Amino acid sequence: DQQVKQNSPSLxxxxxxxxxxxxxxxxxxxxxxxxxxxxxxxxxxFLISISSIKDKNEDGRFTVFLNKxxxxxxxxxxxxxxxDSAVYFCAARSGSGGGNKLTFGTxxxxxxxx
Amino acid sequence: GAGVSQSPRxxxxxxxxxxxxxCDPISGHVSLFWYQQALGQGPEFxxxxxxxxxxxxSGLPSDRFFAERPEGSVSTLKIQRTxxxxxxxxxxxxxxxxxxxxxxxxxxxGPGTRLTVL
Numbered sequence: 001d002q003q004v005k006q007n008s009p010s011l012x013x014x015x016x017x018x019x020x021x022x023x024x025x026x027x028x029x030x031x032x033x034x035x036x037x038x039x040x041x042x043x044x045x046f047l048i049s050i051s052s053i054k055d056k057n058e059d060g061r062f063t064v065f066l067n068k069x070x071x072x073x074x075x076x077x078x079x080x081x082x083x084d085s086a087v088y089f090c091a092a093r094s095g096s097g098g099g100n101k102l103t104f105g106t107x108x109x110x111x112x113x114x
Numbered sequence: 115g116a117g118v119s120q121s122p123r124x125x126x127x128x129x130x131x132x133x134x135x136x137c138d139p140i141s142g143h144v145s146l147f148w149y150q151q152a153l154g155q156g157p158e159f160x161x162x163x164x165x166x167x168x169x170x171x172s173g174l175p176s177d178r179f180f181a182e183r184p185e186g187s188v189s190t191l192k193i194q195r196t197x198x199x200x201x202x203x204x205x206x207x208x209x210x211x212x213x214x215x216x217x218x219x220x221x222x223x224g225p226g227t228r229l230t231v232l
Contacts, residue, residue: 032218043205043223089156099145099169099213102221104156
C-alpha cells in the first residue's frame with residue numbers, strides 16, 4: 001500500500017506563474033512532511049519541511065501547506081523559474097522506528113517554460 | 115568531500131552475479147540510510163544504521179540483500195545472486211544526528227548507483 005501519493009506525474013507552468021504540487025498521505029503517524037527536489041543523475045536535495053502540528057511553512061519562493069483533516073499537503077512555488085524544472089518528491093517522516101525513515105511519493109516532474 | 119559520495123555510479127551485472135555498492139557519508143554523520151528507487155518510483159527505504167549498528171533492516175527485500183557499516187562511517191550494500199528485479203538506483207543518505215525525533219534533521223543524499231541486471 002502506498003502511504004504517500006502524488007497523483008500528478010507531471011506539471012507544466014509558465015515562468016513567473018505559480019506552481020502547485022500536491023501530495024496525499026494515509027498514515028496518521030507521520031510527524032514531518034517534506035519536499036525534495038531531484039535533477040537527473042543527482043540525488044534528491046531537501047527543499048522544505050513542515051511539522052504535523054503546523055499548517056503552513058514558508059521559505060522564500062516556496063510555501064508548503066498541510067491540511068491534516070484531509071491528509072493532504074501542497075507545495076507552492078511563486079514565481080516559478082526555469083531552474084525549478086526538476087522532479088519533486090513529497091516525503092513523510094516516521095515519528096518512530098527506522099531511524100525516522102522517509103516514505104516517498106512517486107514524484108511530479110515540473111517543467112517551467114519560458 | 116563535502117557531500118555523500120557513492121561508487122560505482124553505474125554497475126551492469128549479469129543475472130546471478132554478486133555486487134557491492136559503496137557509500138561514503140558526510141564525515142561525522144551518525145545516521146546512514148539506504149534506499150532503492152525503481153524506474154518511475156520514489157525512493158523506498160531499505161535499511162538504517164546509527165553509527166555501526168544496523169537498527170532497522172525491515173526494507174531489505176530478501177536475504178540476498180546485506181548491508182554493513184563496520185566502523186560507523188563507510189557503508190556497503192551487497193546484493194547476492196542478482197536478479198533482473200534488482201535493477202534500480204540505490205541511494206545512500208546520511209544525517210548528522212541519530213534517531214531523536216524532534217525537528218526535522220535533514221537527510222543528505224548521494225547521487226546513487228544505477229544497477230542494471232541483464
